[in-house]
Amino acid sequence: MIGFPKxxxxxxxxxxxxxxxxxxxxxxxxxxxxxxxxxxxDIDDGSAQETVDLVEQKGGRGSGIAIACDVASSxxxxxxxxxxxxxxxxxxxxxxxxxxxxxxxxxxxxxxxxDWERTLGINLWGAVYGCHHFLPxxxxxxxxxxxxxxxxxxxxAGPRMAAYNVSKAGVMSLSETLAAELSxxxxxxxxxxxxxxxxxxxxxxLIEPGAALAAAKIAxxxxxxxxxxxxxxxxxxxxxxxxxxxxxxxxxxWLAKRLAPTTHVRIGGLLGRVARFAxxxxxxx
Numbered sequence: 001m002i003g004f005p006k007x008x009x010x011x012x013x014x015x016x017x018x019x020x021x022x023x024x025x026x027x028x029x030x031x032x033x034x035x036x037x038x039x040x041x042d043i044d045d046g047s048a049q050e051t052v053d054l055v056e057q058k059g060g061r062g063s064g065i066a067i068a069c070d071v072a073s074s075x076x077x078x079x080x081x082x083x084x085x086x087x088x089x090x091x092x093x094x095x096x097x098x099x100x101x102x103x104x105x106x107x108x109x110x111x112x113x114x115d116w117e118r119t120l121g122i123n124l125w126g127a128v129y130g131c132h133h134f135l136p137x138x139x140x141x142x143x144x145x146x147x148x149x150x151x152x153x154x155x156x157a158g159p160r161m162a163a164y165n166v167s168k169a170g171v172m173s174l175s176e177t178l179a180a181e182l183s184x185x186x187x188x189x190x191x192x193x194x195x196x197x198x199x200x201x202x203x204x205x206l207i208e209p210g211a212a213l214a215a216a217k218i219a220x221x222x223x224x225x226x227x228x229x230x231x232x233x234x235x236x237x238x239x240x241x242x243x244x245x246x247x248x249x250x251x252x253x254w255l256a257k258r259l260a261p262t263t264h265v266r267i268g269g270l271l272g273r274v275a276r277f278a279x280x281x282x283x284x285x
Contacts, residue, residue: 007238008093008094008143008144008145008188008237008238009031009034009036009094009145009234009237009238010034010035010036010238011034011035011036012031012034012036012037012093012094013036013037013084013088013090013091013092013093013094014028014031014036014037014038014039014092014093014094014095014096015038015039015041015080015081015084015092015094015095015096015134016028016031016038016039016040016041016096016098017041017042017069017071017080017096017097017098017099017126017130018041018042018071018098018099018100018149019038019040019041019042019048019051019098020040020042020043020044020046020047020048020050020051021042021047021051022197022226023098023149023192023197023226023229023230024040024042024051024096024098024099025040025051025054025226026225026226026227026229026230027096027098027147027230027233027234028040028051028054028055028064029051029054029055029058029227029230030227030230030231030234031055031094031234032054032055032056032058032059032063032064033058033059034234035059036059036063036094037059037063037064037087037088038052038055038059038063038064038065039064039065039067039080039083039084039087039088039092040052040055040064040065040066040067041066041067041068041069041071041080041099042066042068042069042099043068043069043070043071043099044068045066045067045068048066048067048068049066051064051066052064052065052066065087067080067083067084071097071099071122071125071126071127071129071130072118072121072122072125072126073129074125074129074132074133077126077129077130077133078129078133080133081133081134081137085137091137091138091140091141091144092134092137092138092144093138093141093143093144093145094144094145094146094147095130095131095134095138095144095145095146095147096146096147096149097126097127097130097131097146097147097148097149097171098147098149099122099126100122100123100126100149100167101118101119101122101123102164103115103118103119103161103163103164103167104160104161104163104164105160106160107159107160107162108162111162111163115163116163119163119164119167120163120166120167120170122167123164123167123168123170123171124166124167124170124171124174127148127170127171127174128174130146131146131148131174131178134146135178135187138187139182139185139186139187141186142185142186142187143186143187144186144187144188145187145188145189145190145237146175146178146187146188146189146190147189147190147191147192147233147234147237148171148174148175148189148190148191148192149171149191149192150168150169150171150172150175150191150192150193151164151168151193151194151195152193152194152195152245152247152249152250152253152254153165153168153169154168154169154170154171154172154193155169155172155193155253155254155257156253156257157169168193171191172191172193175189175190175191175242176191176242179242188237188240189242190233190236190237190241190242190243190244191242191243191244192229192233192244192246193243193244193245193250193254194224194229194245194246194247194250195247195249195250195253197224197225197226197229224246224247228246229246232244232246233246
């Protein structure tokens with residue numbers, strides 16, 4: 001795309017959050033394949049180190065480092081940035097805001113406020129903190145990129161998933177705003193919006209067990225591999241694309257909402273009525 005002649009992902013100085021498993025691990029390994037140095041950040045430093053071991057199998061010894069980081073903490077994300085700069089010996093050129101948790105199984109008013117805060121703290125504020133702390137160094141260098149991992153839930157707005165939907169819609173809006181603000185700066189942004197990917201996110205502590213089991217089964221049979229998602233997203237990022245909507249079902253929902261918004265809302269209402277027959281988990285405090 002005009003305005004983005006240089007690759008960001010090849011030989012990047014990359015920081016990936018939530019790198020201990022799933023899509024985050026796939027991003028780290030794909031970046032190593034492209035000759036990048038990769039900071040693998042995760043709240044579980046053991047899982048992050050496992051990813052580093054895999055990264056070094058592809059990129060060579062010293063191509064990765066594990067750093068423990070809770071992205072819901074601004075102070076920890078700032079420390080992540082500073083430690084990354086020290087390790088690279090220069091500013092990072094790519095940030096993948098991937099860390100996130102699944103949440104669902106209760107309607108608004110029943111999903112607890114504490115769980116709302118935890119979901120938004122990781123999924124939305126984690127991306128906000130990453131952009132806030134990493135962007136100034138990239139803009140000063142005049143080159144870099146941010147990949148924000150959202151979800152088709154950000155525009156599908158399925159019932160009993162309000163906190164997750166809101167968090168991912170926020171990540172989408174953040175990315176769209178950044179695309180406008182960063183125009184001409186040499187820093188690009190891409191937002192990933194998948195549906196089912198074969199990861200462990202459906203085992204999240206804030207997902208009602210029945211819903212988690214159903215989602216995991218769907219992902220097992222029709223989900224896209226995290227490796228394919230990561231490669232597609234990084235290729236799109238190098239081309240300067242804002243949106244990555246990798247699956248057919250995600251693109252169908254995307255188009256339906258834009259071309260027939262009233263019908264989209266009616267379908268959501270039908271799904272909401274069906275959901276009322278299922279037992280509801282969660283409390284309102």
